[in-house]
Structure formats: C-alpha cells, structure tokens
Amino acid sequence: MGKGVSLKVIAAKAGVSAALVSYVLNNKKTDRINKITAQKILAIAKELNYSTNELAKSLKTNKTNTIGVIVADISNPFSASLVRIIENQGEQSGYTTVFGSSDEDLVKFEKLVHTLVNRKVDGLILSPPAGAEKIILRLQQQDIPLVLLDRYFPSLKTAYVIIDNYAASFEAVNHLSATGRNRVGMITYDADLLHLQDRKNGYLAAVKKTKKRLDNNHLKLVGIENNVSKIEEALKELLSGKAPADAILFGSNKIALICLRLINSLSLIVPDDLAVICFDYTEMLDLFYSPVTYIKQPLEAIGYQAVQCLLQNMGDTTNTPAIVLQAELVVQESTNASGKLLRKK
Amino acid sequence: MGKGVSLKVIAAKAGVSAALVSYVLNNKKTDRINKITAQKILAIAKELNYSTNELAKSLKTNKTNTIGVIVADISNPFSASLVRIIENQGEQSGYTTVFGSSDEDLVKFEKLVHTLVNRKVDGLILSPPAGAEKIILRLQQQDIPLVLLDRYFPSLKTAYVIIDNYAASFEAVNHLSATGRNRVGMITYDADLLHLQDRKNGYLAAVKKTKKRLDNNHLKLVGIENNVSKIEEALKELLSGKAPADAILFGSNKIALICLRLINSLSLIVPDDLAVICFDYTEMLDLFYSPVTYIKQPLEAIGYQAVQCLLQNMGDTTNTPAIVLQAELVVQESTNASGKLLRKK
DNA sequence: TTGTACGCGTTATCAT
DNA sequence: ATGATAACGCGTACAA
Numbered sequence: 001m002g003k004g005v006s007l008k009v010i011a012a013k014a015g016v017s018a019a020l021v022s023y024v025l026n027n028k029k030t031d032r033i034n035k036i037t038a039q040k041i042l043a044i045a046k047e048l049n050y051s052t053n054e055l056a057k058s059l060k061t062n063k064t065n066t067i068g069v070i071v072a073d074i075s076n077p078f079s080a081s082l083v084r085i086i087e088n089q090g091e092q093s094g095y096t097t098v099f100g101s102s103d104e105d106l107v108k109f110e111k112l113v114h115t116l117v118n119r120k121v122d123g124l125i126l127s128p129p130a131g132a133e134k135i136i137l138r139l140q141q142q143d144i145p146l147v148l149l150d151r152y153f154p155s156l157k158t159a160y161v162i163i164d165n166y167a168a169s170f171e172a173v174n175h176l177s178a179t180g181r182n183r184v185g186m187i188t189y190d191a192d193l194l195h196l197q198d199r200k201n202g203y204l205a206a207v208k209k210t211k212k213r214l215d216n217n218h219l220k221l222v223g224i225e226n227n228v229s230k231i232e233e234a235l236k237e238l239l240s241g242k243a244p245a246d247a248i249l250f251g252s253n254k255i256a257l258i259c260l261r262l263i264n265s266l267s268l269i270v271p272d273d274l275a276v277i278c279f280d281y282t283e284m285l286d287l288f289y290s291p292v293t294y295i296k297q298p299l300e301a302i303g304y305q306a307v308q309c310l311l312q313n314m315g316d317t318t319n320t321p322a323i324v325l326q327a328e329l330v331v332q333e334s335t336n337a338s339g340k341l342l343r344k345k
Numbered sequence: 346m347g348k349g350v351s352l353k354v355i356a357a358k359a360g361v362s363a364a365l366v367s368y369v370l371n372n373k374k375t376d377r378i379n380k381i382t383a384q385k386i387l388a389i390a391k392e393l394n395y396s397t398n399e400l401a402k403s404l405k406t407n408k409t410n411t412i413g414v415i416v417a418d419i420s421n422p423f424s425a426s427l428v429r430i431i432e433n434q435g436e437q438s439g440y441t442t443v444f445g446s447s448d449e450d451l452v453k454f455e456k457l458v459h460t461l462v463n464r465k466v467d468g469l470i471l472s473p474p475a476g477a478e479k480i481i482l483r484l485q486q487q488d489i490p491l492v493l494l495d496r497y498f499p500s501l502k503t504a505y506v507i508i509d510n511y512a513a514s515f516e517a518v519n520h521l522s523a524t525g526r527n528r529v530g531m532i533t534y535d536a537d538l539l540h541l542q543d544r545k546n547g548y549l550a551a552v553k554k555t556k557k558r559l560d561n562n563h564l565k566l567v568g569i570e571n572n573v574s575k576i577e578e579a580l581k582e583l584l585s586g587k588a589p590a591d592a593i594l595f596g597s598n599k600i601a602l603i604c605l606r607l608i609n610s611l612s613l614i615v616p617d618d619l620a621v622i623c624f625d626y627t628e629m630l631d632l633f634y635s636p637v638t639y640i641k642q643p644l645e646a647i648g649y650q651a652v653q654c655l656l657q658n659m660g661d662t663t664n665t666p667a668i669v670l671q672a673e674l675v676v677q678e679s680t681n682a683s684g685k686l687l688r689k690k
Numbered sequence: 691t692t693g694t695a696c697g698c699g700t701t702a703t704c705a706t
Numbered sequence: 707a708t709g710a711t712a713a714c715g716c717g718t719a720c721a722a
Contacts, residue, residue, distance in 0.1 A: 006717085007716070016691080017691075017692050019691080019718080019719080022717060022718060022719090023691090023718095023719095028718095029691095033691075034691085037691090051463050052463060053465065053715085053717070054463045055403050055465050055716080055717095056404055056715070057716080059398075059696095060697055060717055060719090073471055074428060074551075075429035077420075077628075080420045082422070096445075096464075098443050099439075099444055100441075114396065115441055118397060118669065119441075120400050132718050261631050261632065261633055264636075282628070283602050283629050284632045285632075286602075287605055287609065287629045287632050287633050289609065289634040291609075298470070314409050315437060351698060353698080353699095362697085362709070362710050363699080364700080364710070366709075369699085371699095377708060378708065378709080379707080382709085398698055400699095401697070401699045401715095402698080402699055403715095404698080404699080404702070404716065405714070405715055407715075455721095562702090564707060585719075656698070
C-alpha cells in the first residue's frame with residue numbers, strides 16, 4: 001500500500017542514513033544535527049509526501065495509540081452515541097478508537113477481543129456479555145489495560161464505569177407511585193448481567209416499599225434478544241387481567257419502542273390510562289404524542305470517565321478505579337398525573 | 346503487551362527454529378515436516394497460549410485485513426445501522442472494520458483518512474464531505490482501494506455506491522400530489538454535496554411537473570449543521586403566509602425529528618392538516634402518532650455492495666464499479682388522504 | 691552523524 | 707525427508 005515512501009527512500013535521496021531521517025522527522029537530537037541537512041531532509045520528505053508507517057513504528061515501540069471498544073450493538077442509538085463520545089474523548093488524548101459489536105454473544109465477544117489484542121491495542125473498553133469473566137480474567141493476566149463499561153463482575157477486580165441502575169429504577173417507581181399510580185409494572189430482561197438485575201431489583205424494592213405486598217404478575221421478563229412478539233405478549237398480559245397495570249417501566253429503549261408502538265395501535269391513552277417510563281433516552285421518545293419520561297444516563301460523563309479510567313489503568317494495571325454515576329429521571333408528559341386525577345374527580 | 350509469547354519463545358522451548366514454528370502454525374510445507382515435531386510445536390503453542398502478532402505479520406505481508414470506514418456521524422441512527430451492516434459484511438470476508446466520524450468537516454476527514462492510511466488499512470469506504478475531491482484523488486494516486494458511500498464526485502472516476510436520491514424525491518412529491526396535496530414544501534440542506542442536490546432537484550422537478558409554476562417559498566434550505574432554531578424557523582415559514590404548505594418532505598431524519606417535534610407541539614393534525622414524508626427510516630418514525638411515510642434506503646444492499654465493490658477495487662484499482670440503488674417509498678399514515686378528503690366533502 | 695541491532699513473523703534458499 | 711539460516715518489511719534508539 002502507499003507508494004512505499006519509506007525512511008530508506010528519503011535517506012537515499014538525501015545521501016544520509018535512515019536513522020538520521022528518523023531523528024529529523026521526529027525532532028529528536030535536534031541540537032546535534034546539522035541544520036542544513038535537516039532542512040534538506042525535511043524538504044525531500046515533504047516533496048515525497050512521506051508519512052510514517054504506523055505499523056512499523058508500533059512494532060518497535062510496542063504502542064499503537066489505539067483503544068479497542070466493544071459494545072453490545074453499535075446500531076443501538078444508545079451505544080452509537082456513547083461510542084461517538086468515546087471516539088472524541090480518545091482523540092483528545094491522541095488515541096484512535098476501534099469498535100466492535102458483540103451482540104451479547106460470548107463467542108463473538110471473545111473473537112473480537114482476540115482480534116483487538118492481536119492487533120496490539122493499548123487498552124480495551126468493554127461491555128462484556130454474561131459469562132465473560134474468564135475472558136476478562138485472562139486479559140488481566142496478560143496485563144492488558146481494560147475498563148468495563150455499563151456493567152461489571154463482582155468476582156473480578158477491574159476498573160469499571162457504570163450507572164446506579166438500582167437507584168434509577170427505584171426512583172422511577174417512586175415517581176410513579178408519588179403521582180398516583182397503584183399498579184406499577186415493569187418489562188425488562190431475564191438476564192444475569194448485573195446491571196439488568198439491578199434494574200429489576202430496584203423496581204422490586206420500590207414496589208415492595210410502596211405496596212407492602214408484591215404482585216408478581218406486574219414484573220414481566222423477556223429475553224435479551226428482543227423478540228418482538230414475546231415483548232408484545234408481555235405488554236398485553238400486563239394490561240389485562242384482574243389488576244391491569246396503570247404504569248409501566250421499560251427496561252430498555254428496544255423494549256420501549258416495541259411497546260409504545262403497540263400502545264399506539266391500541267386505544268390506550270398515555271398518560272391518562274397508562275403512565276410509562278423508559279430506560280435510556282433516544283430521539284424517538286420526544287416524538288411519542290405524549291413525550292416519554294425517561295431515565296437519562298449521563299452519556300458524556302460515562303464516555304469521559306471510561307477513557308480516563310482506561311488511561312489510569314494503562315499507567316498501572318493494578319489501578320482499578322470504580323466509577324458509579326447517577327442517572328437522572330427526566331419527567332415528561334407520559335407520567336403526568338393531571339389527566340388521571342381529572343378523570344377520578 | 347501480552348506476555349510476549351513469540352515464535353521465538355516457542356522455538357526455544359521446542360528446540361527448533363522460529364521459521365519451523367511459523368510453518369507448522371500456518372499449516373505450510375506440511376508434507377515436509379516431521380509429524381512428531383509438528384505435534385510438539387502445536388502442543389507448546391497451545392500451552393503457552395500463543396497468538397500471532399498481527400502487527401508484525403502485517404508489516405511483512407503488507408496486508409492488515411482491515412477496512413477503514415468514515416461516515417459523517419456514527420451517532421446518527423442511519424449511519425450506525427449502515428456501519429453495523431458493513432461490519433458484519435466485512436467480517437464475512439475476513440476483514441476487521443475501523444470507523445470514524447468526519448462531522449462533515451474536511452479537516453477532520455483528512456486527518457481520519459491519514460490515520461487509517463498510515464495504519465495501512467487494505468481499503469477505504471468513505472462518505473466524503475464537500476470539497477474532498479483532492480483528498481480522494483491523492484488516495485487514488487497512492488493506489489489505495491476505496492469506495493465512496495452515499496455520495497460521489499462527478500469529476501472523479503471512483504467506485505461508489507449511492508441511491509438515486511433524485512428519483513426518491515421525485516416519487517415522494519408525486520405521491521403527495523397524487524393524494525391531493527397542492528402545496529408541497531421541502532426542508533433540506535443548502536449544501537453542494539451531490540446527493541443533497543439530487544434530493545432538492547428531484548423535488549423541484551416533480552413540483553414543476555405537477556404545478557406548472559414553481560412557488561419558491563415552498564423550498565427551504567438550512568445549514569448542514571442542523572441548527573434547531575433555523576430548522577424550526579423554516580418550518581414555521583412554510584406553514585404560514587398566504588399559501589401555507591399542506592405537505593412537507595424532510596431532507597433527512599435530523600430535520601424530520603426537529604420538525605415533527607414542533608408539529609407535535611403545534612395544533613396541526615397529521616395527515617389532515619399536513620402530510621409529511623421523511624428521508625431515511627429511523628425507529629422514531631413509527632412512534633409518531635401518525636406513523637410517518639418515509640423514503641427507505643436499502644441499507645442491507647448498500648452495505649453489501651460497498652464491501653463487494655471495495656473487494657473488487659482491492660483486486661484492481663482501475664476497477665471502479667458504480668452502483669446506483671433505488672430507494673423505496675414506504676407509505677404510512679402521515680400521507681393518508683382520507684382525513685383530508687373527508688374534510689373537503 | 692552513522693551503523694546496526696531490534697521488534698516479530700514470513701518465506702525463499704541452503705543444508706543435512 | 708527435515709530442518710535451519712537469513713533476508714525482509716520499516717522505524718527506533720543505542721553504541722560507535
């Protein structure tokens with residue numbers, strides 16, 4: 001690739017050694033080099049449009065200035081935004097960022113990790129799928145700097161950046177009961193990823209607190225593969241029966257999309273008949289006729305911290321900062337109590 | 346990085362030369378190698394958990410098995426989906442994909458291109474910003490395989506994959522007039538990127554055809570930086586005055602989001618008072634109370650073709666396939682004529 | 691200022 | 707048949 005304008009070529013043309021060219025082009029030993037030859041070398045380099053072969057450089061210096069990032073699915077707006085922030089943040093520290101999507105698939109994840117490691121990335125920012133402990137552990141044994149993103153494993157001592165999902169769920173449910181909802185349901189994932197457990201447990205704790213007794217029928221668990229009909233079925237179940245939910249917390253933006261679409265086609269009125277809250281913001285939430293109250297993850301902060309933590313971990317692998325950020329409940333129309341209260345009068 | 350398990354280490358442990366280890370691990374000269382020593386080498390390699398240093402390999406073979414992709418903004422759902430498809434498609438051919446966002450900024454774009462080229466990617470898939478001709482040309486002079494994505498430059502002979510934006514706009518406007526709309530407006534970008542020109546020109550041609558005379562006030566151009574208040578202002582202008590638009594074509598999903606949000610907060614009824622069509626699908630369009638008719642780009646096909654074209658161009662740089670794909674108008678509720686017709690009766 | 695070893699894997703050539 | 711040697715790709719950095 002390229003036309004092969006190497007140091008050697010420049011050296012030949014200038015009648016000097018390749019080493020000297022390297023020094024000049026990198027501004028090293030600048031005081032010990034004849035300024036005239038330096039000028040000549042620079043001129044030739046520019047004329048030949050030289051640019052360094054980062055491959056060779058990395059091989060020698062053992063540094064690629066590259067960060068590897070693995071998210072669940074880069075086509076998810078949430079991931080896409082986060083990735084973008086990391087990209088910018090990394091660049092500010094001189095790093096190029098390489099991405100991959102794991103699809104929450106352990107095999108795919110491991111393969112991606114391998115690819116990145118073999119390409120000698122300087123560090124990794126990872127959203128590992130369930131069961132990835134051994135893979136992470138091996139990376140640590142190889143002394144590869146890494147930060148877990150959005151999730152972590154209690155059994156491992158790693159750097160991580162997460163949000164307090166438990167508190168976020170808890171606050172959301174509290175908001176719903178405080179605004180007069182009595183049968184708060186939740187549709188979320190049946191997965192053993194800790195951050196998803198937290199969302200579920202925060203919900204359960206809040207329901208328990210506000211209702212004394214828990215109606216298990218109001219918690220619906222669906223597979224992480226986001227099967228549309230399964231999710232729609234869960235919603236229908238929540239809305240039927242003897243005690244239909246009058247409020248629902250959606251465990252992700254994918255779940256929310258599917259459910260809101262169905263709600264749209266039913267004759268339910270939000271927020272009058274049903275209040276809804278969604279985990280994670282996406283643009284679509286503003287387009288629902290009743291703008292959706294949502295749990296806002298501090299994306300900028302997450303991306304910033306992820307890169308900063310990685311930089312620290314790259315300096316010293318035993319340095320494993322654990323950052324827990326708080327999410328914010330953004331109240332919009334979809335949980336407005338007024339409609340409901342009016343009807344009660 | 347790594348623990349430094351190199352061929353050399355394995356060779357030492359096995360009491361053979363590094364070259365032999367390389368042959369064994371790559372299944373080369375397999376017939377000329379003692380099977381017992383081969384087994385021993387494989388065993389040691391596995392025991393030491395060896396994996397090849399792709400940096401060194403690439404340096405030697407001059408092949409990185411990497412494709413570089415530059416889009417405008419990876420956090421845009423449209424780009425994110427496309428990127429995901431390219432990622433999968435590339436993987437099927439054994440390529441890792443590296444992404445970057447240019448923000449439609451020429452300087453950023455050039456910097457990204459440089460980074461990728463210096464890292465010796467095997468080829469590039471690019472959505473170049475306006476004015477990038479010289480950069481592309483230089484890449485071609487360096488014999489670097491590339492495919493333009495979603496846009497192209499008539500002055501350059503490159504491979505490209507685009508959709509027929511002119512026809513897409515044309516069809517959209519036709520659909521609107523066929524369903525009884527008389528004052529079809531458009532809000533799109535004031536940019537000299539050809540694909541955006543095409544969108545505009547397709548609109549103009551269709552309006553001209555259906556109306557005989559053109560009312561320039563129904564075409565609003567906004568900056569590509571997606572300034573919210575500018576776009577909102579454009580919409581308000583379209584909806585006011587002596588001949589307010591009764592249908593609008595939005596030139597992108599960003600424009601659509603901003604406008605639909607505003608329409609939501611006004612007391613306009615879609616499709617009764619106003620019909621809308623949007624370029625590019627995103628999930629949000631289904632969540633609008635009146636699901637939005639949109640111009641669907643064949644993302645899968647675009648991604649597939651982009652990778653295929655690149656592979657061809659990598660085989661022979663003078664091979665520059667030009668693929669023009671047709672978009673599809675997906676008619677939903679937002680352009681339904683019934684509401685309007687009922688009112689007319 | 692320059693020669694040269696080095697990082698690491700590949701492969702053509704040479705030696706048993 | 708089996709296996710070793712050495713040059714190579716390209717930039718870096720130390721010794722000369």
